[in-house]
Amino acid sequence: MYGAGDVRVQDRPDPKIRQPTDAIVRVVLSCVCGSDLWPFKSMPATDTGRPMGHEFLGVIEETGSGVTRLKAGDLVVTPFAYCDNTCDFCRRGLQSSCRHGGRYGLDGVDGGQGEAVRVPHADGTLVKLPVGEDSPLLPSLLTLSDVLGTGHHGAVTAGVEPGDSVLVIGDGAVGLSAVIAAKRLGAEQIILMGRHTDRTDLGRDFGATDVVAERGEEGVARARELTGGDGADRVIEAVGTRQTLDTAFGAVIDGGTISRLGVPQFTDGPMGFEMIMRNITLTGGASPTRAYIEELMPDVLNGTIDPGRVFDRTVGLDQVPDAYRAMADRRALKVLIRP
Amino acid sequence: MYGAGDVRVQDRPDPKIRQPTDAIVRVVLSCVCGSDLWPFKSMPATDTGRPMGHEFLGVIEETGSGVTRLKAGDLVVTPFAYCDNTCDFCRRGLQSSCRHGGRYGLDGVDGGQGEAVRVPHADGTLVKLPVGEDSPLLPSLLTLSDVLGTGHHGAVTAGVEPGDSVLVIGDGAVGLSAVIAAKRLGAEQIILMGRHTDRTDLGRDFGATDVVAERGEEGVARARELTGGDGADRVIEAVGTRQTLDTAFGAVIDGGTISRLGVPQFTDGPMGFEMIMRNITLTGGASPTRAYIEELMPDVLNGTIDPGRVFDRTVGLDQVPDAYRAMADRRALKVLIRP
Numbered sequence: 001m002y003g004a005g006d007v008r009v010q011d012r013p014d015p016k017i018r019q020p021t022d023a024i025v026r027v028v029l030s031c032v033c034g035s036d037l038w039p040f041k042s043m044p045a046t047d048t049g050r051p052m053g054h055e056f057l058g059v060i061e062e063t064g065s066g067v068t069r070l071k072a073g074d075l076v077v078t079p080f081a082y083c084d085n086t087c088d089f090c091r092r093g094l095q096s097s098c099r100h101g102g103r104y105g106l107d108g109v110d111g112g113q114g115e116a117v118r119v120p121h122a123d124g125t126l127v128k129l130p131v132g133e134d135s136p137l138l139p140s141l142l143t144l145s146d147v148l149g150t151g152h153h154g155a156v157t158a159g160v161e162p163g164d165s166v167l168v169i170g171d172g173a174v175g176l177s178a179v180i181a182a183k184r185l186g187a188e189q190i191i192l193m194g195r196h197t198d199r200t201d202l203g204r205d206f207g208a209t210d211v212v213a214e215r216g217e218e219g220v221a222r223a224r225e226l227t228g229g230d231g232a233d234r235v236i237e238a239v240g241t242r243q244t245l246d247t248a249f250g251a252v253i254d255g256g257t258i259s260r261l262g263v264p265q266f267t268d269g270p271m272g273f274e275m276i277m278r279n280i281t282l283t284g285g286a287s288p289t290r291a292y293i294e295e296l297m298p299d300v301l302n303g304t305i306d307p308g309r310v311f312d313r314t315v316g317l318d319q320v321p322d323a324y325r326a327m328a329d330r331r332a333l334k335v336l337i338r339p
Numbered sequence: 340m341y342g343a344g345d346v347r348v349q350d351r352p353d354p355k356i357r358q359p360t361d362a363i364v365r366v367v368l369s370c371v372c373g374s375d376l377w378p379f380k381s382m383p384a385t386d387t388g389r390p391m392g393h394e395f396l397g398v399i400e401e402t403g404s405g406v407t408r409l410k411a412g413d414l415v416v417t418p419f420a421y422c423d424n425t426c427d428f429c430r431r432g433l434q435s436s437c438r439h440g441g442r443y444g445l446d447g448v449d450g451g452q453g454e455a456v457r458v459p460h461a462d463g464t465l466v467k468l469p470v471g472e473d474s475p476l477l478p479s480l481l482t483l484s485d486v487l488g489t490g491h492h493g494a495v496t497a498g499v500e501p502g503d504s505v506l507v508i509g510d511g512a513v514g515l516s517a518v519i520a521a522k523r524l525g526a527e528q529i530i531l532m533g534r535h536t537d538r539t540d541l542g543r544d545f546g547a548t549d550v551v552a553e554r555g556e557e558g559v560a561r562a563r564e565l566t567g568g569d570g571a572d573r574v575i576e577a578v579g580t581r582q583t584l585d586t587a588f589g590a591v592i593d594g595g596t597i598s599r600l601g602v603p604q605f606t607d608g609p610m611g612f613e614m615i616m617r618n619i620t621l622t623g624g625a626s627p628t629r630a631y632i633e634e635l636m637p638d639v640l641n642g643t644i645d646p647g648r649v650f651d652r653t654v655g656l657d658q659v660p661d662a663y664r665a666m667a668d669r670r671a672l673k674v675l676i677r678p
Contacts, residue, residue, distance in 0.1 A: 089593060094618060097593035157620070245610070254428060254436035260615060269610030271584070272603050276624040279433060281496070282610070285618035 001036075001052050003045030007321040012051065015110050015118035020066030021084075023122030025076065028133055029142050030056040030112045030337040031311065032323050033080070034172045035263055040324050053113025053337075054080040054104040055145035059133065060126075061116070069123045075133055076126040078112070078119060079289035080104070080146040085124030095288040098124075113320055115339045127293045130301070139308030139336060140300045143177065147334070148296055148307045149289030150261050151177025151238070155185050157283045158234035158259035162186030165227050167251050168208070170238035171199035173310040173334040174261050176206055178236040180305050183207030187234075191226055193219055193247070199333055202309060216243060220250035231256060237284070242266040252280055259284030311336040340375075340391050342384030346660040351390065354449050354457035359405030360423075362461030364415065367472055368481050369395040369451045369676040370650065371662050372419070373511050374602050379663050392452030392676075393419040393443040394484035398472065399465075400455070408462045414472055415465040417451070417458060418628035419443070419485040424463030434627040437463075452659055454678045466632045469640070478647030478675060479639045482516065486673070487635055487646045488628030489600050490516025490577070494524050496622045497573035497598035501525030504566050506590050507547070509577035510538035512649040512673040513600050515545055517575040519644050522546030526573075530565055532558055532586070538672055541648060555582060559589035570595060576623070581605045591619055598623030650675040 001007050015024050030053050039050075057077040060070055070076065083090055083098035090098050100121060105111035110118055119125055129141055143149075151174055160166055166187040168178045171194025182190050183206065192208035193215075194200045200211040212222045224231050231253040237244055240262025248258045249270060261284055275282075299305045314336040315323050323335035340346050354363050369392050382389075396416040399409055409415065422429055422437035429437050439460060444450035449457055458464055468480055482488075490513055499505055505526040507517045510533025521529050522545065531547035532554075533539045539550040551561045563570050570592040576583055579601025587597045588609060600623055614621075638644045653675040654662050662674035 092594065094594040096616070096618060157618075255431065255433040264611050264615055267609065267611035268607040270606065271608030271610065271621070272606035276599060276603055277435070279435060279496075279622075279624035279627075281620065281622040283618075283620040283622075285615040288618075 001039055001043060002049040004039070004041055004043050006045065007040065007052070007324050008049065009317055009320055012110070012114065015116050017062060017064045018118065019120065020064040021121050021123065022064040023060050023067055023070060023119045023126065024062040025056070025058040025117050025119055025126070026061050027056045027058040027112060027115055027117060027339050028075070029058070029138050030339065031142060032113070032320070032327055032335045032337070033146060034174060036324065037328050038263060038265070040328055051105040051111030051114065053111040055142060056112035056117065057129065057138065057142050057145065063122060067122050070126055070128065075129045075131065077129055077141055077144050077293065078126055079149065079293065082120050082125040083290055084121045085290060090124070093288055093291040095290040096286040113337055114317070125290065137300060139311050140306055141297070143307040143310065144293050144296055144300065146289060147173045147177040147310060148180065149292040150174050150287040151179070152181040152292050152296060153287035153289070154178045154236040154238065154259045154261045154284055155181035158236055158257045160185040160187050160234050163188045164233040165189040165191070167191045167193065167223050167232035167235045168238060169193045169235065169244050169247055170262065171196050171203060172238060175238035176203050176310055177307055178238055178261065179203050179206040179208050180307055182236070184299065184305065189227070191223055191232065193223065196330065205309070216247065217250070219247050223251040227253070230254070234259070236261065238262050240264050242269065245269050249275070249280065254278040257281040257283060261287070310334045314338060340378055340382060341388040343378070343380055343382050345384065346379065346391070346663050347388065348656055348659055351449070351453065354455050356401060356403045357457065358459065359403040360460050360462065361403040362399050362406055362409060362458045362465065363401040364395070364397040364456050364458055364465070365400050366395045366397040366451060366454055366456060366678050367414070368397070368477050369678065370481060371452070371659070371666055371674045371676070372485060373513060375663065376667050377602060377604070379667055390444040390450030390453065392450040394481060395451035395456065396468065396477065396481050396484065402461060406461050409465055409467065414468045414470065416468055416480055416483050416632065417465055418488065418632065421459050421464040422629055423460045424629060429463070432627055432630040434629040435625040452676055453656070464629065476639060476647070478650050479645055480636070482646040482649065483632045483635055483639065485628060486512045486516040486649060487519065488631040489513050489626040491520040491631050491635060492626035492628070493517045493575040493577065493598045493600045493623055494520035497575055497596045499524040499526050499573050502527045503572040504528040504530070506530045506532065506562050506571035506574045507577060508532045508574065508583050508586055509601065510535050510542060511577060514577035515542050515649055516646055517577055517600065518542050518545040518547050519646055521575070523638065523644065528566070530562055530571060532562065535669065544648070555586065556589070558586050562590040566592070569593070573598070575600065577601050579603050581608065584608050588614070588619065593617045596620040596622060600626070649673045653677060
């Protein structure tokens with residue numbers, strides 16, 4: 001990406017092992033993330049550009065001398081950020097703050113929207129998939145890379161428990177994944193707030209019991225009406241604007257929890273008297289997705305959940321710029337890339 | 340209180356039973372709260388004035404026909420807000436949001452800084468004390484009314500667990516009570532941030548392992564140094580200014596929790612990118628102090644904790660205006676009132 005709206009498909013040097021802990025992965029399946037759309041809308045123009053993509057699965061082509069858990073030929077999935085999975089933060093399940101972690105597309109690391117990637121800290125980062133390259137489960141397994149783990153992080157940090165009412169704000173792939181996660185954790189009522197009928201219909205398939213198309217104050221009123229007047233026990237905010245944050249505060253019950261998953265497009269939010277008097281907890285954040293892969297994978301493999309349904313289009317590398325445009329224009333929910 | 344700086348001692352009508360669930364309590368011991376200082380500094384002048392005080396213990400003089408758990412002659416303590424203790428919010432431990440609750444000094448209810456108070460929902464609100472009017476434990480038992488329960492709420496919502504490092508920001512009575520509460524829940528390291536040596540010395544007696552006198556960025560640096568560079572697992576913010584909130588964010592570890600107890604003197608706070616990337620949880624609020632009285636009282640009665648030491652001055656009703664001034668000028672930590 002060279003700037004807002006400027007995505008180019010170009011040849012880059014083949015990745016090579018640089019550190020003993022590296023692995024080279026040939027990308028089998030990748031995709032475009034909702035968070036890729038923020039720079040697509042606002043990134044200042046640059047001469048050098050920046051490799052994009054942080055969700056992929058693929059086959060290991062080569063491993064550094066320090067890699068012991070994986071070998072060439074393994075089909076693996078990556079969480080959207082790499083990590084050593086051994087430091088104190090990783091051990092407590094906060095791989096997003098790994099002491100040796102980092103992000104794809106930065107610091108000389110390739111992006112996942114390409115043919116091959118050098119993965120740092122491969123032993124810690126990559127998880128072997130027990131299926132073949134031709135498995136029809138690959139799209140669902142790819143969601144372990146980001147959206148499913150992110151939705152799960154929202155449900156976990158929101159404290160979803162059996163019987164809870166949960167409001168999910170946002171009908172993008174993360175919001176829809178949060179519906180899956182909330183249902184998986186036993187939520188009794190799952191209200192999905194979104195106005196794209198095709199997406200909210202998918203949300204109903206995933207477990208949403210109610211859909212609210214209204215936004216702002218009307219959305220708050222409708223969500224409160226659906227929860228007996230008091231608001232939802234848990235709110236998962238999967239958009240990231242100040243308006244959706246205000247909606248979350250308006251629609252959460254006193255003593256309830258708001259978990260945020262959307263990258264916030266603002267700096268300050270309402271932290272004053274009302275939040276204190278109502279004992280509202282604000283939590284969530286960048287998902288330590290590596291922490292959740294082993295827990296979620298069995299449900300994907302046995303078909304209990306089918307998160308790959310968030311992909312509604314597939315492109316080759318040449319069409320990646322079109323994929324960005326389609327997602328930015330809301331013509332596509334989430335686009336799969338087969339290099 | 341008739342306005343900022345304008346506290347008057349005046350005769351008011353004797354309270355009478357109005358509802359069957361009321362009780363009339365003769366006040367034995369009351370006090371001035373740190374939160375009383377906010378209106379003392381900023382309340383617009385009024386002609387009618389407002390009864391003050393929300394922390395007291397006393398003897399029941401009369402009960403309404405619907406009061407069944409208490410009787411005349413009982414020595415009782417009140418949480419700082421009254422509640423029915425039976426509604427759905429109360430049952431889940433959020434008495435601060437009771438559907439029939441309210442605050443002393445408002446809506447025709449007396450303040451606790453006086454001779455007698457009509458207490459609504461007496462059965463739900465008041466808790467009988469198993470000691471006599473002359474017990475030396477009364478000051479410590481009075482802290483069950485607010486500061487001890489509030490400090491405990493901070494430690495509970497911050498999620499303090501055995502072995503944790505806890506930073507308490509603020510050396511007022513609530514901050515010091517939070518030190519007691521954090522120690523009681525097993526915190527291994529308790530850093531108290533405050534610059535009044537007499538108060539921080541008391542904090543050390545209560546269980547603080549370290550004291551940080553610096554504020555702002557220097558305070559953050561010192562707190563991080565004391566926690567191995569990463570910040571405290573839990574931060575209890577017991578002041579309520581934007582500066583102390585920023586300090587809390589600066590001094591909490593990634594994935595950690597900030598619990599706020601101070602009434603915020605601002606509307607917006609930092610809810611942007613950093614909070615998300617670092618997975619910081621913001622929680623706390625008005626303590627449902629009624630929920631904690633039975634849990635905390637045994638430790639007061641058996642002397643395990645001695646929270647009454649936060650009182651460093653005692654006055655009669657005539658000197659209450661002086662008490663406000665002394666606390667506002669930081670000449671007194673917390674003033675006891677014996678009507």
